[in-house]
Amino acid sequence: MSHILIMIAKRLAFGVLTLFFVSILIFGATELLPGDFAEEFLGQSATPETVAAIRRQLGLNLPMHIRYGEWLGILPGWTSMNAEGVLTGRCIEAGIATADAPAYCGVLQGDFGNSLSNRRPVAELLGTRLGNTLFLALYAAAIAVPLSLMLGILAALFRNSVFDRVVNASALTSISFPEFFVAYILIFWLAGMGGLFPSMATIRPATDFAEKLYLAFLPALTLTLVVTAHMMRMTRAAIINLLASPYIEMARLKGMSPIRVIVRHALPNALAPIINVIALNLAYLITGVVVVEVVFVYPGLGQLMVDSVAARDMPVVQAVALIFAAAYVLLNLTADVLATLSNPRLVKRG
């Protein structure tokens, strides 16, 4: 068992390293985009003087490695200077540093900084939105995972029957439509005509849980339709793959019922690939749902990411990108650990 703990520790260390490289990549990519924050923020109304004033106030005129260092917290974050030559910067604004006593206040110190555009702490901006994104992802997963496992097992059981074909065809159809189209169809049927569910999932911090489930039902259903096919077909394929193995034949010859053969004998050995696909889809539910958010007016992380990239709001872009990267790292790790645990040969070894 201990080698699993060692594996987790190792993988977590590598995960942190991955996040570090991701942050450099994202920072560099944001820098490569044409225009900087000052220009994008002012948009059509930018004048050279106001652009220069914003750059001075936020320290955007500093070289990029210094800005990265400040953000990371390995350089003191007080280096921006206003027109009168007085030092300003977020550590000073936050009251941590003074002009004579520099302080480090970057990510390494646990401070993601302030949004460049509305000067609010990134942590505060992320708080409710991260909660909303996780809520929607879990809600969709709570419907999609059991549903696709069940459908996959049944499809494997009744393979090549009419049932199998119908399930496959409808799953493939729903994954082939673009998400917004699925969303519009659901709105048309379930919100427009019947008026059963609201078309806008405007969740506010005060909304209670039952209300949230009701409001977010259509977005969750849309996402379910989008992710079910992948997981369902992987379950079906992984099980059918095993059905030709000698030990399954043995079980059959012993006279077991087909459902018992599949659930007791085939499924445990098919778990590893299924878990991996589920993890991949969960990561997608957290990181890739901006279109669904927009259609249903759902305040999640996707819209925040898109807006921040458009405005070149580096601290927010970095924070959201790191959350997304962390979601992938952690879900992959979880999938690998679970896959290992599902295989007694790997658990017993070492």
Next chain:
Amino acid sequence: MTNTPFFSGGVSRRGILKGASAIGGAAVLGPLGARMARAQPRRGGTLRIGVAHGSTTDSLDPGSSENDFTILMAHVRGNFLTEIAPDGSLVPEVAEGWEASADARSWVFTIRSGVSFHSGREVTAEDVIASINHHRGEESTSAAKPIVSDITEMRADGMNVHITLAAGNADFPFIMSDYHIPILPAINGAIDPQTTDGCGPYAIEELEMGVGARLVRHDGYWKPNSAFFDAVEITAIHDDAARQNALISGQIDYIDTVDLNTVHLLQRAPGIEILSVTGTQHYGLPMDTRAAPFSDNNVRLALKYAIDREQMVETVLNGYGAIGNDHPIGPGQRFFNTELEQKTYDPDRVRFHLREAGIESLSVDIHLAESTFAGAIDAGVLFSETAAAAGIDLTVVREPNDGYWSNVWMQLPFTGTYWGGRPTEDWMFTTTYSEGAPWNESYWSHERFNQLLVDARAELDQDLRREMYFEMQRLVSDEGGTIIPMFANYVGAHGNHLVRPDTVATNWRNDGHRIAERWWFA
């Protein structure tokens, strides 16, 4: 006054077009405009507004208000020194009145007593000065910096604010109605740009940028017979279909933007009224007048005659607009030139001007993005078709939305633009056509025009001013560097349980962004 608002509810698109081209600024009332006299406004209810804009990167800083969410918020939570009334005239707001010296350089605004901030304190002259100062000075990052840069001195004396300008400006009180300059409380002589306070009709209760806001009626609001709702909820709904769905299903009472491709479908929905207003919002195609071949006015004229304006309004705006005449003054404005010949699509004149320019065949690129204005790419393609028939090879280069305003507009010689418009002729011309202005998008420099601009600004005699502005419109239309083919209507929609006043303002969307103050529930 010629500034009768031009608005219509549910008029057929042909009707709007004809009305616009035939009688310019006169009011064209549709069947709904001729509705029976309305009952007295009723208090109560929560007005739920869906707006097409609003980003998580928006800021409370009034100097950064640049989209319909933040501009609407500025008017719902704030008051300004002056206000543009529904009929387009200027009326006092936080200022009770004002006086100018004969040269229009010194102004005295008297602050109204009894105007209170949501936090309780009454508005003073110091608050007004601090609110304006936020947009001045080298360190200011405000988008309103250019329009207040002429102020040389401000001083408070009791309830009076004395303002001295570098040069005379007869329209200065108009500038004080600008959406960037709400009156905010001064703390030690400066405003806190991130404050949620204000002295407007509703106070912020909840605000999440890019998501929405909830505001409740400010009990101490001074304006009588106004602000009828108990609360206002503003939600950012970017997706056109989602917005229209929310209106039809009754989750929202009013939406500020209707997709012009589907407006006829929305119109058919029961209980929905379309509000279409022609204001000063116009779409333009600026050419860099310093760069060949656009440096030759004949080339510019050739292009101006190569665009089919009627068809542009018909297809790009689905009829919801008016044709433009290559100058930025709207048909509803005070000094709109009614004598100017309307430019039309005329291939013969195109060929004539090309011959005059000594060019055999003209081949140019125009750089547009989807986000330049709604339908910009379509407008470009349509332009290139009609230009081709007149012998001009016009290629539409599709640019990315991202970074359009910093990398394409005013950087490449032939691009697209849009302006929400400005309430006065001087303001509009100064912003985009005066030499050296940061937004002089065609880099146009015309001696006579620039002279007239300065003279007209300080002129208090209305007839003389009219003459000057008429000439300036002619100069911009005949010699300027921007093709302005159309004025786009502000098209919104609301449920018919919401009552709008008989006259709806045309200076901005959302009844001049005063919907929360001027509308009520039936």
